Amino acid sequence: MNRSIGLFTLAVLVYANAPLRSWAQDEVSVTTDTLSISLQDAIKISLEENPSIIVADKEIVIKKESRKEAYSGLFPEANISAGFNRTLKKQTMVMDFGGQSQTIQVGSDNSYNGGINISLPLFAPALYKSINLSKTDVDLAVEKSRASKLDLVNQVSKAYYQLMLSQDSYNVILQSYEQAKENYRVISAKYEQGSVSEYDKIRAEVQMRSLNPNVIAARNAISLSAMQLQVLMGMDTSTPIKVKGSLKDYEMELFKRMAPPEVDLSNNSDLKQMDLNEKSLKNTVSLQKSNLLPTLSLAFNYTYTSLNNDFKFSEYRWFPYSMIGFQLNIPIFTGSNFTKIKKARLQLDQLKDTRLNTERQLKMQATSYLNSMEASTEQVVSNRENIVQAEKGRSIARKRYEVGKGTIIELNDAEVALIQARLSYHQSIYDYMVSKVDLEKVLGNGFEEYVNDNENEK
Helix, strand or coil: CCCCCCHHHHCCCCCCCCCCCCCCCCCCCCCCCCEEECHHHHHHHHHHHCHHHHHHHHHHHHHHHHHHHHHHHHCCEEEEEEEEEECCCCEEEEEEECCEEEEEEECCCEEEEEEEEEEEEEECHHHHHHHHHHHHHHHHHHHHHHHHHHHHHHHHHHHHHHHHHHHHHHHHHHHHHHHHHHHHHHHHHHHHHCCCCHHHHHHHHHHHHHHHHHHHHHHHHHHHHHHHHHHHHCCCCCCCEEECCCHHHHCCHHHHCCCCCCCCCCCCHHHHHHHHHHHHHHHHHHHHHHCCCCEEEEEEEEEEEEEECCCCHHHCCCEEEEEEEEEEECCCCCHHHHHHHHHHHHHHHHHHHHHHHHHHHHHHHHHHHHHHHHHHHHHHHHHHHHHHHHHHHHHHHHHHHHCCCCCHHHHHHHHHHHHHHHHHHHHHHHHHHHHHHHHHHHHCCCCHHHHHHHHHHC
């Protein structure tokens, strides 16, 4: 990823006459209570404290409970029932006895019943498919949680490198500002002695004052980068932090990669989720088809009943009734089943096309990241050589100015070239590391050690 130098380049457009100190010696000044963290620490804290990871882990628990709910359909269901009926008007029957009719009312005023009902599914294809579907849902939730963790590790890593770039750039700009102050002091002393012109003194003062706002801007950039990292880590932003080391520490990592890795997307989380969605849709089609199959269940009932015309409960007589039997249900025609099957098949075809397109795009992204890493490696080599040449050019320009053969403009140009080379050097390493973590995210590799270690600790 190519980024312009921006404010950091503008900060060094003018320089005065004086030798620069070693550019690797300055460090960001921090208070004693500043928390110094490594990349591993930042990733570990984020995996434990970031709310999005907590939500993703809870989603797994919810899906597992849903799977238990599906399995519970295999167990018997038992319930106790009780009822009371009050007859408002009894049924009337007319009986004929030898030509004489007599009206008789049938039934009782009150009827009571209570008992237990038990049912057990013996053959339920739809239930078995629902269990398979719930298992796929759990796997999908686990993969989504993994994707959230990989995405968070990716963001934390890039935020970490961004903070490191801000610190390194701040050190370069702070060094240039301190050098400008020293230049102004030396040139002012020479001006008082009459050895330099007033123009050189004014130029040195303007340079010093113009760099101060850029130092402040660079310091604010560190604060913003640190805050972004803290938010991703789930930390309180009131606690000051800094990252350990410098981007220069990663220089050798650029040359450890002897050959570009193969673009293997077998571990990519997006494609894995699509595969699980495809499996889920296939289970859905099977589930809809199973609704067309017969079901068989075992039923048992044990009930007590009582019929009375008063409310003298102690005198009631209760009569037990029990039965056991099988219930077979054969579906003949349900029109919605066929439309649901057709809909699921269309969604399955749509998902296959989407997966193919996604795979092509991911391969393109991976290739782009590999090309960016290769370009950044070449830029690091070039920028490193530029620093050596710029330091030599600055030394020559300084000697020429000291003996009166050169001008302050020549010295300033040499200083600008050196600072730009240093900033470009850091930027090229940063670009490489960002492309590397993006590539690892696409491939689904590189961060599993943090994810697995975090899960083992839990």
